[in-house]
Amino acid sequence: MRCSFFLLGIMLLIFLSACMGHKTDGDLPLIKETDHARFYSPDVNADKEKAVTKLAEAFEAHYIRIVKLFQLDSTDKTIVHVYTNKADFQKMIGRNTEGTYVASENIIKVYTPESLNTPGVEDAFTDQIVHEFVHAVIQQINPDIGKTKWLDEGIAYYTSNQLQKELQARSLFLDIPTLEQLASPDYFNLEGGEAYFYSGLIIQYIVDKYGEDTLNEIIRNPEQNQFERIMQTTIDKFYEEWKGDLQKNQ
Known part of the structure; x- marks a missing residue:
């Protein structure tokens, strides 16, 4: 009898938990x-x-x-x-x-x-x-994506459409960050919105030129050597190509 009451109590607790959600x-x-x-x-x-x-x-x-x-x-x-x-x-x-x-x-x-x-x-x-x-x-x-700040924040800024909204209000690209700045977490602390903006522009460039599948491959392989393998160029050359495209289109 005592065992039956115990089992009944357990079943009641399970039922109440399910109801509470x-x-x-x-x-x-x-x-x-x-x-x-x-x-x-x-x-x-x-x-x-x-x-x-x-x-x-x-x-x-x-x-x-x-x-x-x-x-x-x-x-x-x-x-x-x-x-x-x-x-x-x-x-x-x-x-x-x-x-x-x-x-x-x-x-x-x-x-x-x-x-x-x-x-x-x-x-x-x-x-x-x-x-x-x-x-x-x-x-x-890929949890490692958070270790590459410009990639992590750039993807979020681009995909949320925040970049597109900002581009409607500006067409001049002044103070384009260096590759060293982009690689430094301090750049985001110091520059705030500008850091998100330029990181988003890099992601837009990747999607427009190389496609969404390439971006997905980079997300799953964000290390620099893997990035260079996927893009079939060095990070320095990629940066210069992106910067040149940005300056050409402003």
Whole structure:
């Protein structure tokens, strides 16, 4: 009899767990679930729910395109943590950023204002969730991609369409970074948006001239010797070709 009660208790716990589903992630309550993602946030209110809904809509609008582009085969839902206190978010992350993909946890973490009612603000933060999802996809394919900053950030900036939007507002390319600058993580810390812009331009050049399959091969083999094998040229010659093309078309 005692054994029967024990088994009944176990079955009840399993049933309750199944009914609860993914209502929390750690201490964060579930705010929004879509076909391909779950969005969690520390606080729940009407404005935040609207903001998270906009992020979720942007995520879903680009999901199929991105996973097809990078040939990712995954049935797992993407986990996103959304924070609306910028100071607390940056303290938790440990650096001055508004979004990151934490590879060790397989979680996208972003700061987003509670209200995204201003069009410019909405565009910036919906673009950001797409940008971070690109990081999540390519780093799941190959975690080593994160070691090559210009490649990792350039792919995210290009694929999220942030580059295309910036190109609509500018056509002059001044202060083109050197190859040494691009290879240095400090370049991104010092130059910020310019570093993302030029890295994105390199990815656009690769896709336009060599194709998406070549970009996918580079993602899976990002080491310099492999890059040179795939491109059939040295990194120095590739850089000079890209720079020349950029200057010719401005």
